[in-house]
Amino acid sequence: MAIGLHERRPDRVGDAMTWLCCGALAVSLVLIVGLLGVLAWHGLGYFWQPRLELLALRDGGKVLGAVLEREEIPGAALGADGVAPTRIRVEVGNRDLTGADFRWIDDADVVARSEPRDAALLERLEWGNFHGFVRSVKRGDETLASGADAWPALTRLVAEKARERESLERLEKGELGALNYALERARLAERKLALDAPPEPERTRRADAIAAETKALHARYEALAAQLAEVRQRFDAETVQLEAADGAAKELPVGAVVRAVAPNALGFGGRVGLYLSRVWEFVSADPRESNTEGGIFPAIFGTVMMVFLMSIFVMPFGVIAAVYLREYAKEGIAVRLVRIAVNNLAGVPSIVFGVFGLGFFVYLIGGTIDQLFHPESLPTPTFGTGGILWASLTLALLTVPVVIVSSEEGLAAVPRNVREGSLALGATKFETLWRVVLPAAAPGILTGLILALSRAAGEVAPLMIVGMVKLAPSLPLDGNFPFVHLERKFMHLGFHIYDVGFQSPNVEAAKPLVFATALLLIAVVLATNLLAILVRNHLRQKYATRSI
């Protein structure tokens, strides 16, 4: 029986499979978009300043704050009109006066609501935000401005103080820090001298040199301390007189105000500007108030530097191992066992690597380095404690299987006839490997690095015991010789999320920061991956092995 060409042969199973695959992909996409969406919604909203509302309460009290959400009162009886009573969550600030940043208020208790244009929000170095009204600005006992003039005077002063604070920080962290660093080195030199106990003329010569240097440093220290005291006095000279919504008065040094805004007087442009300036502060500033405010720059820096160091360690190591396994080792039981071991290494829980890093890198290698090269600072360990070097090495160990496996695949993908072409020209095996095979395998090797980067940037558990801390006093890279301080502890975005979200004294205020930091962590991972992918695509174009 002939079948007409227009007769469709139904393919139910095939159609169903197509839909199934399509559906699975759609679900994955929705999950990814959902994940990013949730993070963005919670995280990015944090920087947007809502209007401040002045609420007059039934009991005569007054509250100035931003209404964040409204919900039905759980367990309350329905009202007379059959509507469930609701309550609002208000961010009221003034933690120093009222004890809490947030307050639940029943809607029924609110008698009147208004949005006064002069309502001010002051971000402070301590105690969180202040909500209230600016009454006057004083220098000592002299009133600089009051009434309607007080606000412009304050904003001017705050901008001035921001510049002064910067120079203060430069003095304290920069010059004073460098001086302290030099003093510590001098102290260590003295101690080393005592330990070395060289013969007489040299001992005196070195002791004199150290004493002279210490003296000079102390003199500079005195001068700097005096300068600092003067700057600080000037810095703290002005105060602002404030009044909270309930009438309580508060006096605050203007230097303690980070940012002064009147949200209700701001137009849309002003709000966007405020938003951007807060986002910038978040990514560029140091944290304040046990990490719940300010920025997370040290954590970003620590994460990136640690991942960068890790790639420096893991790449040569993994590639050389893969080259040996694939190109030189004779295929046999030994090589198969090594391969199985490498693959299993990838499955070892990461905390185990952390413990290994602590025992091997920190205690054994670090301890030995301290005894050999830094005996003068013992019992305070230099390398014998967690630090960014040990953390990167631990992560390098954790990710080396990934690099080995992908590098091997990359090497295996280089066609045999290309290798033979090189050998037939009289090139040795190594020359062939170096000039033809490795360049052609580079994209595969970089794929391994990309996977390793993603894995490493997200690891937290093993790092907690080999050098990651909640708050690092200084970055592992700074202006003091030798500039790169591999022994220093560092901050990390992953740990920061945990710390801010679950170890913070002010969980409610820190919650949005958890989401914002998580979003940033994803952005950092994405950025490093993107960089590696760009490099890989460039190499792939340059070293393509297939054409026809």
Next chain:
Amino acid sequence: MSSPPTEGPELVPDTATAPLIDKPALTVDGLSLWYGETKALKSISMEIPERKITAFIGPSGCGKSTLLRCFNRLNDLIDGVRVEGDIRFHGASIFDPRVDVNTLRTRIGMVFQRSNPFPKSIYENVAYGCRIHRMQKTRDLDEVVEKSLRGAALWDEVKDRLHESALGLSGGQQQRLCIARAIAVEPEVILLDEPCSALDPIATAKIEDLMQELKQDYTLLTVTHNMQQAARCSDFTAFMYLGEVIEYGETGRLFVKPQVKQTEDYITGRFG
């Protein structure tokens, strides 16, 4: 290495077919080769003339590519390969332990069945051998590259894009690039392993013309499936079957008046 067998006449099936060669470039002497347990070449003895084209023909699996890869010892790379007998290059054994295999491969170049340019620029492909052997200073390298590309009849087509990727060339151009790469290191012998099997007739004709020019300076050995090609462009032809050289002689004579029945059957298309 086993001592070369002395009973010469027995190894060539019919002495009458062996060509008279006064100056052999390569002498194969009782060469046998095993892949593990499989004997792929069976006591082959023959002399390859200098500056001529010698073609190897025969059905698939007859060992002609294996034999070709013996001349530059490329079979060394394959696990489980064992060789008996000898190949002499200008009188010296190439299997001598004192022979540096990389130097040997510099003097006996090779072009493969599938063109295999390196993932580099055209220029770097040609300069590769010279760079490896540090033959020329960079200044002279330009000359070597031009000379080799001209020698491979490719210069006019690529002179404006020397620094573009070699993978952008067509299949025939890639194969000529591989020839240029091989002659850049100035070998004496070039082995061509089915150089035209992946090419269209026009590209094939170009390579064949090139071979005629190259034989002025080089000794060429080529493996081919294409009997017309062997008849067209080779000076000597060896017919191989099941690891043996059945008949070896001047091409004109072998194709017109084959002396062995199997050769006749093969070239007339009765089997193969």
